[in-house]
Amino acid sequence: MTEELTHIDPKLFEILETVSDPEIPVLSIMEMGVVRSAKIIDDIVEIQITPTYSGCPAMDVIEEDIIKAFKDKGYNAKVELILSPAWTTDWITPKGRKALEEYGIASPLSESADKEALLGNKKVVKCPQCGSFNTKLVSQFGSTACKAFFQCEDCLEPFDYFKCLK
Numbered sequence: 001m002t003e004e005l006t007h008i009d010p011k012l013f014e015i016l017e018t019v020s021d022p023e024i025p026v027l028s029i030m031e032m033g034v035v036r037s038a039k040i041i042d043d044i045v046e047i048q049i050t051p052t053y054s055g056c057p058a059m060d061v062i063e064e065d066i067i068k069a070f071k072d073k074g075y076n077a078k079v080e081l082i083l084s085p086a087w088t089t090d091w092i093t094p095k096g097r098k099a100l101e102e103y104g105i106a107s108p109l110s111e112s113a114d115k116e117a118l119l120g121n122k123k124v125v126k127c128p129q130c131g132s133f134n135t136k137l138v139s140q141f142g143s144t145a146c147k148a149f150f151q152c153e154d155c156l157e158p159f160d161y162f163k164c165l166k
Contacts, residue, residue, distance in 0.1 A: 012038040012045060019069050022061045023144055026103045029062055033091025036082060045070050045077040050087045052146055053165065089165045101128045106150065106161040114164035118148060125161050127152035 008016070016035055021027045029035055029049070036048040047066055051059045063079040070077035089108035092100070097107040106125050109117060116122040120137050127135050132154040142149040147160040 008035070008038045009040070012040070015069050015073055015075075016047070016066070019062065019065045022058045022065070024100065024103065024105065026099045027092075027096050029066070031093045031096030031099060033093065033096070034062065034087060040075075043076065045075045046080065047077060048080045048082050050082050050085075052087050054083060054086075056146075087165065089162065092162075100162060104128050104159055105147070106159060108162045108164040111164050111166050117161070118163070125150055127155060127157065128159055129157040130155040 013030065016038060017028045017030050019029045021029055021032045021034075024032070032052070034049045034052065036050055038045060038047045040046075049059070049062060049066070059081060063081070066079050067077045092108065100107045106128050108114065109124060113122070113124045117125045118137065118140055123133050123135055125135050125137075126133055127150075130152060132152055134153045135150050136153055137148060138151050138158065139149040141147075142160040146165065147162055149158065150161050151158045
């Protein structure tokens, strides 16, 4: 079940779309699904964000980038980190999933398929380079804690797979 995003004024949405995820710069924080709400209260833009996992080191950078993006447009902004409900990979937008693949990161599978892939039981992770499903798990830990490391057995390219988080 996907947590509904609070309605965001289009002009605030447009500014938030300019803020990139520092670990995956081809994705905006809106495409990543970490923004839960943004509203103007007493001339201050208040933004709520949820980390992709608790302790995510990118959240401090994201907060600074949000404040700077709004300051550049003449707004004062305040960012609040909220932990509940927990972020899920279901919140990555379809545009974000496509951007992940084009960047060379396999996008998250369903929860059950993810488990099969990470245990090495099934070849269900598609290579973002050549599209083959003939891939193998190299390590359950990739370039960041939220990714696993795979290799395609057809084109031989290594790649990250964004783990399914629920």
